[in-house]
Amino acid sequence: MKIALDPGHGGIFPGAIGLAPFELREKDVTLAICTKMSNLLKKQGHKVILTRERDLNLDNNFTKDLRMRAALAMQTKSDVFVSVHCNAYSDPNPEGIETWYRAENKRSETLARTIQQAMAAAFSDHLNRGVKAKDLLMFRHLEIPACHIETEYLTNPTQLEFLASDFNQEKIAQALTQGILNFAALA
Ligand SMILES: [Zn+2]
Secondary structure (H helix, E strand, O other): OEEEEEEOOEOOEOOOEEOOOOOEEHHHHHHHHHHHHHHHHHHOOOEEEEOOOOOOOOOOOHHHHHHHHHHHHHHOOOOEEEEEEEEOOOOOOOOOEEEEEEOOOHHHHHHHHHHHHHHHHHOOOOOEEEEEEEOOOHHHHOOOOEEEEEEEEOOOHHHHHHHHOHHHHHHHHHHHHHHHHHHHHHO
């Protein structure tokens, strides 16, 4: 399979910013996880397209930046699109892992379920928030199975520390990769 991996945000768009117990930016966590995923997927013989390999935005316009990520996946004839994110909320309590999928595509739901299952298995001590259909702007420009993973909450101090750890980022990358491999085995 050819897998488009999208490390959410980047460059002038930091995404969510966790501030306690220290500052951590979503764009840095997503790039670290996707870089690890790329290595793991390539080792399994899959082709990987990363929407970014460094701390950069694809366009200075937020909407166009999202559209270009989707366009890259379509232009490279990728089979699936996986966008990696960290969640945020206005109070520090919410936590957990969830996966969003492109509602109008049945295989997107299957992709989201296999990924969420792999994450739930790897992180059984984390809250499993399940899969949700979403009408994300980026999804509208994709004609392939697509999902968006919210790995954990940067606004929850315990989960910020979880997300900051290189060991945990590797474990997240392994779980997400396993989910994609499980999906590939179904196709
Ligand atoms: Zn995000």
